[in-house]
């Protein structure tokens with residue numbers, strides 16, 4: 001397993017949106033398992049986890065992705081390519097399954113969660129389909145951030161990608177049949193020695209222009 005970098009800030013300074021991956025270097029299973037664990041530990045509103053994460057390592061599938069990704073090569077060259085998807089629909093059945101899973105996990109009666117379940121059901125019932133899809137997407141961005149930070153802590157390079165043709169991804173990966181829709185992706189692996197972006201200075205506004213302390 002890759003050694004973890006010293007701390008979060010060092011890891012975030014080290015990481016950058018990798019444009020060119022070393023296609024020969026693969027993430028080992030132990031490291032990848034840790035990154036997956038971190039990904040599914042992502043918090044979400046109510047804990048509802050309205051997502052699916054498609055992890056693509058099959059090279060024949062990865063090779064089909066650059067033309068569907070603004071001709072970016074990261075999907076083909078990286079080691080693991082994750083497509084972050086929202087659920088096709090946020091439903092009362094999903095809430096019910098979550099409540100039952102919570103009760104089982106915490107060894108408590110389902111009935112003790114009735115008020116919690118009702119609150120969530122009321123929340124989703126009050127929203128339009130478009131609002132719910134937007135809400136699910138916002139949860140998925142939290143997962144994207146968590147994925148990048150966790151990967152960086154393990155010394156794994158990453159590139160978040162919104163430059164994808166979502167409809168084409170959905171079709172190729174048969175996502176509606178899997179009950180989900182693609183939103184964005186993250187390529188993970190190891191930077192190529194000649195990726196010139198690796199040494200570019202980080203561009204962030206100054207703390208004074210970004211943080212407001214009250």
Ligand SMILES: Cc1cc2nc3c(=O)[nH]c(=O)nc-3n(C[C@H](O)[C@H](O)[C@H](O)COP(=O)(O)O)c2cc1C
Pocket residue numbers: 015016017018019072159160161162163164184202203
């Ligand atoms: C949601 C999101 C989508 C992005 N989409 C792409 C993309 O499609 N291709 C790409 O090369 N970089 C993409 N980026 C990378 C950003 O351009 C990059 O993170 C930003 O310029 C900051 O640079 P840094 O990540 O190297 O610190 C994306 C970043 C985010 C957060």
